[in-house]
Amino acid sequence: MKDRPPTPPGQERWDRRMEIPLTVTSLVYLGSYAMRVLGRDLPTGWRDFCLALTMASWAVFAVDYAVRLRLSGLGPLRFVRRHFLDTVVLILPLLRPLRVVTAYDRAQRRQQEPRLTLYARVMAYAGLSATLLGFAGALTVYDFEYGAPGASIATFGDAVWWACATLATVGYGDVVPVTPGGRMVAVGMMACGLALLGAVTGSFSSWLIQVFRREGDED
Template sequence: MNDRSQRQEQWEDRTDALLAVASLAFLAGYAVRILGHDLPQVWQDVCLAITFAAWAVFVVDYVVRMWLSGLRPLRFVRSHVLDTIVVLLPLLRPLRMVTSYDKIQRRRDKARLTLYVRVMAYAGLSSLLLGFASALTVYSYEYGAPGATIRTFGDSVWWACSTLSTVGYGDVSPVTPGGRVTAVGLMACGLALLGAVTGSFSSWLIQTFTREDEKRPPGDFPGAS
């Protein structure tokens, strides 16, 4: 491991906890500001300050890791797509917390969950975070918009659940440009996550049945006389 890689790893180890706190602070500040319509202006300003402060932490971390990597900016962006998306759309930052478990397990050299279980757990938690973030974003656009069918946060959560599951009942849907752009992104993520979970579960079943068949003596099939 060269000096740059070692320094980058040390930086990530030192900032993991700070970034986790900043991620939760950003999500909490954004949620309170969106849902707290009746809050005094001073508290809404506090929530806005928290979200921008957390965003600044993400940007500083991104710039420092780019500098420590020694890569050119364009090459760093191409090799760290998820990190770049998170900086541009900080509401997705909590998704980075999902990988913390695996990193801790690797450091402590403990037994880890199987690949299939990790993929399903990651996809499940990602779905929850994306659904909640999308519900907040759509609600912020649709609240009070003329002709909107999403009038409460409950409506927005229901819409996010039906969209993520690719069911799409159509009883409520966004009418604003911002809400529809968010909907397109959520549809794409829903298809990807559903495919990841379905594929991992199917692979796990095939692997399990294959092992059982290999243990069965030749000619010994269920139902054979």
């Protein structure tokens, strides 16, 4: 398999420079969206301000993506293949908080000796991703389901319970989305739940095999 080509110096400098701003922007996006969804009794001016912050955060992501595309020297299709997660995060609002996870991953990789082992990092990334996805997914589905005819997700607590059950691939079925937008979110959450569960299970299995092999060598 061919080695992945090195990142151009200009793009690498841009990535380092934008690491903290993008992390902050991700948190601003999540916070402003949460205030707009949960603060339905807020004055119209505050809700409009939250909407403006949400759109401004998306604009920052779009500008960063465009700059990185230009600095990479790659064509659009090759850039999308090489930075598929960044492309998905830009398109799907549900995944934008995962920028926090990518920032943490870059900080770990910059250390010559990461504080966490590979298996521990996989577990930490999966836990952080599940938390962010669960919260963002609960917000999004509650936004779609609020006030919908026949909706069983009537409160944000119901949405959180639904998100936990969906990410855990349990699917009790006591509360389910009824709107098209809510069901689209559900499909995405199911896929993310399966991916996270597979990553954690695979990492844990590899760790157990490594431990048993080490114990066998010592006998």
